[in-house]
Amino acid sequence: MTMAAPDPVLTSAFDEVAALRRSPLERVLGFVRHEALGTIGVLIVAIVAIAGIGADWIAPYPPTANDFAAMTEAPSWAHLLGTDQFGRDQLSRIIFGARTALIVGLSTAALGGCGGLVLGVASAYFGGRLDLIVQRVLDVVMAFPLIIMAMAVVAVFGTGVQNVIIAITIPLIPRCARVVRSNALAIREVPYVDAARACGFGHLRIILRHMVPNVVAPFLIMLTAFVGQAILTEAGLSYLGLGVQEPVPAWGLMLQGGAEEYATTAPWIAVFPGLAIMLTVFGVNIFGDALRDVLDPRLRDR
Amino acid sequence: MYRYIVKRLLLVVPTLIGAAALVFFMMRLIPGDICMVRLGSGGTSFTEQALADCHREIGLDRPISVQFADFVWGFSHLDLGTSMWSGKPVIDEIAARFPISLEIAVLATVVAVIIAIPLGTISALRQNSWADLFVRTFAIAGIATPSFWLGIISLLAVLELTQILIGRPWMPSINYVPLWRDPIQNLSVVILPAVTVGYRYSAVVMRMTRSAMLEVLHEDYIRTARAKGLIHRVIINRHALKNAMLPVVTVIGIEFAFLIGGLVITEQVFNLNGVGRLLVQSVQNQDYTLTQGLVMLIVTIFVLTNLVIDVFYAWLDPRIRFA
Numbered sequence: 001m002t003m004a005a006p007d008p009v010l011t012s013a014f015d016e017v018a019a020l021r022r023s024p025l026e027r028v029l030g031f032v033r034h035e036a037l038g039t040i041g042v043l044i045v046a047i048v049a050i051a052g053i054g055a056d057w058i059a060p061y062p063p064t065a066n067d068f069a070a071m072t073e074a075p076s077w078a079h080l081l082g083t084d085q086f087g088r089d090q091l092s093r094i095i096f097g098a099r100t101a102l103i104v105g106l107s108t109a110a111l112g113g114c115g116g117l118v119l120g121v122a123s124a125y126f127g128g129r130l131d132l133i134v135q136r137v138l139d140v141v142m143a144f145p146l147i148i149m150a151m152a153v154v155a156v157f158g159t160g161v162q163n164v165i166i167a168i169t170i171p172l173i174p175r176c177a178r179v180v181r182s183n184a185l186a187i188r189e190v191p192y193v194d195a196a197r198a199c200g201f202g203h204l205r206i207i208l209r210h211m212v213p214n215v216v217a218p219f220l221i222m223l224t225a226f227v228g229q230a231i232l233t234e235a236g237l238s239y240l241g242l243g244v245q246e247p248v249p250a251w252g253l254m255l256q257g258g259a260e261e262y263a264t265t266a267p268w269i270a271v272f273p274g275l276a277i278m279l280t281v282f283g284v285n286i287f288g289d290a291l292r293d294v295l296d297p298r299l300r301d302r
Numbered sequence: 303m304y305r306y307i308v309k310r311l312l313l314v315v316p317t318l319i320g321a322a323a324l325v326f327f328m329m330r331l332i333p334g335d336i337c338m339v340r341l342g343s344g345g346t347s348f349t350e351q352a353l354a355d356c357h358r359e360i361g362l363d364r365p366i367s368v369q370f371a372d373f374v375w376g377f378s379h380l381d382l383g384t385s386m387w388s389g390k391p392v393i394d395e396i397a398a399r400f401p402i403s404l405e406i407a408v409l410a411t412v413v414a415v416i417i418a419i420p421l422g423t424i425s426a427l428r429q430n431s432w433a434d435l436f437v438r439t440f441a442i443a444g445i446a447t448p449s450f451w452l453g454i455i456s457l458l459a460v461l462e463l464t465q466i467l468i469g470r471p472w473m474p475s476i477n478y479v480p481l482w483r484d485p486i487q488n489l490s491v492v493i494l495p496a497v498t499v500g501y502r503y504s505a506v507v508m509r510m511t512r513s514a515m516l517e518v519l520h521e522d523y524i525r526t527a528r529a530k531g532l533i534h535r536v537i538i539n540r541h542a543l544k545n546a547m548l549p550v551v552t553v554i555g556i557e558f559a560f561l562i563g564g565l566v567i568t569e570q571v572f573n574l575n576g577v578g579r580l581l582v583q584s585v586q587n588q589d590y591t592l593t594q595g596l597v598m599l600i601v602t603i604f605v606l607t608n609l610v611i612d613v614f615y616a617w618l619d620p621r622i623r624f625a
Contacts, residue, residue, distance in 0.1 A: 037438070037442075136316055139320070140316075140321050141324075143318075143320075143604050144321070144601060145562060145600065146560075147564065147567065152328050155328075156328055156331045232448055240566075240582065255450070255454065267458055271455065273451075274455065281445070282443055284446075
């Protein structure tokens with residue numbers, strides 16, 4: 001007699017219950033075991049965050065220090081990732097670039113997310129004419145591909161970190177509002193919202209206490225996706241010369257100019273900043289996937 | 303069904319008018335205008351009179367509402383006016399650059415779909431195996447890689463490889479010739495850009511295929527099909543894949559529209575004279591008519607793609623039609 005295979009649904013339900021009883025350390029270990037990729041993501045995000053916050057102490061050189069005796073120098077002990085065509089240390093610029101990427105990524109995701117959350121929940125809750133108008137306006141903004149909308153905003157306001165943040169936030173708002181609205185629409189029909197209304201609670205209270213908490217899971221998952229998207233868009237804009245401007249160190253900017261010109265003689269100029277972008281966005285994305293698994297167990301097996 | 307299509311088509315009109323208004327007024331918010339770019343390009347100072355003459359010549363002295371009405375009316379019967387920079391019709395300017403962008407986009411789509419659907423399916427069928435882990439990592443990396451960087455790196459790789467293989471570095475040409483005139487030259491121009499933008503595309507489609515397949519495989523009718531004793535291949539092809547394709551088709555459509563935007567950067571990397579590069583130039587020159595025409599082209603493609611997806615969806619799933 002062989003044992004029947006355990007029912008996956010039941011097992012995961014038992015896991016849930018067991019998870020509630022575990023100590024924090026056990027929970028962390030459980031996460032590491034279940035989400036191998038997610039753990040790598042957390043590590044990458046942590047490294048980028050430490051680099052960005054502590055750049056002043058970690059980076060071996062100031063990001064703008066030119067060493068004209070060592071221009072386009074190959075990686076060595078003095079310059080671990082080589083130097084660019086102005087003799088600036090690549091490693092230091094990448095470490096400081098992490099700060100720029102984090103500032104742009106986090107602030108656009110937060111601003112775009114909040115804007116989208118307010119619009120999405122309000123649009124779903126009030127419905128009717130407001131919903132119709134908001135949806136049509138969002139349609140218009142969404143009709144522009146992200147990068148093109150961002151380019152247009154930069155053309156109007158000018159370049160620089162602050163304007164890049166505005167430029168990426170604007171196209172993110174409708175994308176967020178869409179997802180939040182469809183989740184909120186489903187929640188509006190749930191009996192406890194009716195119950196709250198029957199109790200005579202105000203709109204604000206119903207929205208904040210009953211609707212917003214229930215769209216938080218998809219919202220957080222979307223935010224991590226936004227961080228990755230924003231970092232990529234910022235890199236693209238900076239590469240086109242429409243984003244962050246010299247001398248601010250930014251990864252996309254490091255790929256502009258020198259990277260192609262010196263491609264054959266100094267390939268490290270092209271390789272390392274791109275690797276930094278890729279690894280960071282990779283880390284953010286797998287972190288987001290793991291977060292989705294944790295917040296929404298229904299999706300765990302997908 | 304017809305009612306649904308008509309309803310959906312009517313929604314396209316306000317979106318397009320709104321987009322037209324947005325691009326029209328945004329262009330005019332940019333400090334300076336094409337006359338200043340034109341007159342100031344030699345670095346010389348110019349008189350007020352010269353500026354006014356230039357404005358009159360290209361119709362910028364008219365009231366802004368008249369200019370806008372003119373633009374929308376022209377767009378409604380596909381007359382996009384003449385480029386303020388070159389003086390040629392905008393339609394001709396776009397038509398000259400459109401084939402290369404379209405070919406890259408189509409080729410990228412084909413490459414992406416051919417790679418993504420089988421890999422996504424295998425990944426779902428062998429969930430949590432090594433193959434699955436590989437496909438998932440490959441896919442997430444695809445979403446994380448900036449396409450312009452991939453372009454630079456692939457050019458670098460071609461240079462290095464040809465150096466080793468034929469002894470001298472070789473670069474793909476940047477002169478586009480139509481496919482029917484010289485297929486080899488044509489493909490050597492478009493294949494690298496297509497692969498670079500196609501990687502991200504295939505990654506997105508792969509992830510969607512995998513999750514849609516996993517969802518479908520847990521459905522009761524798959525269990526029924528198994529219980530009936532159907533062959534594995536028939537279950538996968540006829541029962542599972544067919545039903546999993548709905549969201550996958552949506553993603554293919556959405557990403558196709560996204561691709562057109564992505565080409566802006568990729569064409570810059572490969573120095574290709576496509577629509578994306580033209581857009582960057584027209585914005586720099588503040589060529590209002592050309593920018594408006596190009597943006598409206600991109601927006602129209604985007605909106606129509608979404609329309610086609612919605613109609614297709616409604617055709618497949620009657621619940622949407624009657625909602």
